[in-house]
Amino acid sequence: MARPLVADIDLDALCHNYALARELANRSRALAVIKADAYGHGAVESASALESLPEGQRPPALAVACLEEAEALRKGGIETPIVLLEGIFETQELSRVEALGLWMAVHSEWQVEALLSYRPARPIPVWLKVDSGMHRLGFPPEQVPAVWARLVTAPQYATDLQLMSHFATADALDSAYFDRQLECMRALAERLGAPLCLANSPATLARPQAHGSWVRPGVMLYGSDPLERPSAASRRLEPVMTLRSEIIAVRDLAVGEPVGYAGRWRAPRPSRIAVVACGYGDGYDRHAVDGTPVLVAGKRTVLAGKVSMDMLTVDVTDIPEADIGTEVVLWGRSRYGAVLSVDEVARYCDTISYTLLTGILPRVPRRYRRRA
Template identity: 50%
Template sequence: MSRPTRAIIDLTALRHNYELAQQLTGGGLAMPIVKANAYGHGAILVASQLDTMAPAFGVACIEEAMELRAAGINSPILLLEGFFSEDELQLAAQHNFWLMVQNRNQLAALATVKPATPLTVWLKLDTGMHRLGFDPAQAARLHAELQSMPAVADNIVIATHFACADDLDNTFTDQQIAQFQRHTQALNTLSSLANSPALLGWPQARSDWNRPGFMLYGQSPFSHDHPLASRLKPVMTFRSEVMALREIVAGDSVGYANSWTAQRNSRIATVPVGYGDGYPRHAANSTPVLINGQRARLVGRVSMDLITVDVTDLGPVAIGDEVILWGKDLSANEVASYADTIGYEILTRLHNRVPRVIATSQAPVPS
């Protein structure tokens, strides 16, 4: 027997979420975003499952793309951050990596490189996020400049990224869409605007290429209920088991720094999971977990390898009983809220020492 802490990956749910994303494109294409180890779910596992369904994948950088190629993933892969040095351009041509171009240095490199085959390029416009990309007013000139380069293939895509799409009451997304359309509508080129919240909540942002990420893994990008987000199915169940039980009396403390003190005689379960596995260290006392399907609350500080849970009111609890840290009936978003963070972070921080296990076979898979 091994340490029972593991992430159960439901591939049926993954396929369901991708199919929903594709339906929402309205005839466009849905590119699964598998950066950051597929948001903690296992990039190789996720891409292998979607490789015959998806037209391409998106990752942050060439290192993530090379990992997928080494695992036999053959679909085109977009480098969302583009390239950082000219030597990456030959690799991009060799392995069919697509490049997001967002600064003048990248343009200059493309103007002089002579790759074995022309490179597929996405042109990034900054419509208000103010991290990466060119002034939208330069779109026509930059598009023409790229078209003139022998190193660049004809299928240029113009893209942008939204700052506030997860807030459906914020009109800034409408402003970004309007600015993008104003400067690109006269160009004969493909476009890409929608990330997960835009694909779900901003129909006017859906276009030729759409970039679902967080939603693929069954998580809502919104802070409130949304009819389309409610159709998503969580892909990961992060689970463990009770490894120890003890009775304490009122006045006893639990964990480092005596940060929680029992106000009554209590029963405490110890669970082998901690921040070394990616469970959020700053999860507060009262963070929910499920033990035998019942809600219990975290007490004491999260340590590297262990947490402690008050099970006084749960009825019979035994060593070996199942503990769900997050999953179908306890969302990663809810757990994250107790740690003053977001579901995106706690999923992507899941450590590689946690085995990813396919739900149907329970067989360990690559992470």
């Protein structure tokens, strides 16, 4: 019998969340971000599900971080255009960009020089990255007009040239810095007559003024709410990954008995403790504190004791039906209908959903399903 821990991936939920992004930004084209193996969900499988949507509903383009991620998609049979969000890392990569039919971001002077020296057989769509305030990648706004002029007069790149930037605080309630970045990009776009791609997941959900020609939903596609305070739109997101396991042992403890390494948790009453097949060797966060929520047989309970490499322990004192083989959901949707948000679990681990979703390790099998 196989170890019971699996990551169930609901591809219909993925398609629902993409449809929500399109609905919210119905005057924009929606780039589907599937970098980092689709945030741990499986890039080829996720891209295939999105690519199989009816014409007019599927993404006009996908986005990844690097050439290797794009090559894996092409090898997996994905034909949709793919944007390299960080562009190339070496000049020699341009021939592979052309051969694979990729689009690419340009954020540095050396990349511009490499592009202008290259003569592709067909134009390569270019997304010119602007540092409007994130201060990671991109050209300072004052340098952008000159770079734009060089690219727009090059016939191999002039046909499909976009301006893009990234918001630092689109998820926050305070909009002052967001407004500053947006105004910077609007002024540049008006001056250059350029199409804009600005809105990440939080801006797609909550900042319609930033939607522009393109939006690029990322973590929201996987059912995680990136907003500081949930909105009516973000509450419509559906979880895509359910990290599901089972109870493999049950222990009865007297008052004061410890559980796990260092005895961090001690029974405050006569208690039943369930051992679950899941640990940090699977990617569950070792920093999860006592009280981190868990679903057992569809009922909420809590982590009791430190997470081990292969196991963790939960308090099932108030769930008398819990026994060996009972379903345990670490995050996602229980077979009983209850849902535990990965965002809530992340808060108990002092982290964000991105790290939990991308941190599930290879020994956890992914199980893909469609509801139809």
